Amino acid sequence: MFHTLLVLCFCSCLIGVFGDEVKSLSVMEGESVTLHTDLTHIQTHDVIEWRFKNIRIARIKRSFNINPTYDETEIFRDRLKMNNQTGDLTITNITSQHSGLYQLNILGRNKDTVKRFSLTVHDEVKSVSMMEGHSVTLHTDLTHIQTDDVIEWRFKDIRIARIMRSDNINPTYDETETFRDKLKMNNQTGDLTITHITSQHSGLYQLNILRGNTERDKRFSLTVNEAADVNHTEGGTHLVYIIPLSCAVGCVMIVSGLLMFFICRKHTNTRQQQQVTDQTREDEITYADPTFYKRHAQNRRGQEDDDVVHAGVVTRR
Secondary structure: OHHHHHHHHHHHHHHHHHOOOOEEEEEEOOOOEEEOOOOOOOOOOOEEEEEEOOEEEEEEEOOOOOOOEEOOOHHHOOOEEEOOOOOOEEEOOOOHHHOEEEEEEEEOOOOEEEEEEEEEEEOOOEEEEEEOOOOEEEOOOOOOOOOOOEEEEEEOOEEEEEEEOOOOOOOEEOOOHHHOOOEEEOOOOOOEEEOOOOHHHOEEEEEEEEEOOEEEEEEEEEEEEOOOOOOOOOOOOOHHHHHHHHHHHHHHHHHHHHHHHHHHHHHHHHHHHHHHHHHHHHHOOEEEEEEOOOOOHHHOOOOHHHHOOEEEEEEOO
8 A cells, every 4th residue: 555655756747847848739830829728827836937948948937036037048039929828839930940849837835736748930931843753853953962861751751762871871651552663862962852753742741851959841842743644545645846837737727718708809809890891981982972963865976075975973871
């Protein structure tokens, strides 16, 4: 009975000292994040302390001062705000430098409580699009890998490639069937190249860079598009050639149609002009209206010159 009670007391002490499990938080770069104490209010004798990688960054000692004090390092300058009622810590305008382990210490009159938070700061997801069968390279944006760096690539949260410079200069691959003989990691920069990609390689890739006490995270969304060629059953004509050819034929037909239109129009105008000319000539014909004057028979032989026919001339237009 005594031993059982001793074990229970020991477990109770462990819970009081180490508190809950590490809570994981994820936030996009440039946003704000709040780490909660889960207190409704701070009591008179409480001391609330926040640490980042075992370095104190903020504190409230209620018996001494109602307002928090900040031990700001360069990376937290003008970014911290501690609630003086609950002790919650807010980090604003967050960057990848703020990724890491945060520890909350609550020192009370009767017990101490410890809470831990693992914060991961993501860059914006970069979208990459590539045609099936090609190669694609995902960049770390590093110029070189330092001695203590660890570079790790994951696909859908499964590790596929890694460089741990302190152990080996060359990368190691955890190749699944999807990536077999398709991965190549640059041992100077950590860039990852995937060759002969297929639709199976579409998805979210995550890059983790661990350098000393700083952790950096980048994400890439890769979309693999199927080849755009469509083959005919017999001719095997590629769609890439069909579309320009169709456009060219269409342009030729349009030009030919316009040319025929202007030729027909010109021919019609010529015929109309000819008809107008012919009509004008018909209108200018002179018509004679003969008028005969009969003389006496006895005078006909002697005066032949008098048998002249006189006609009145009328012109019509």
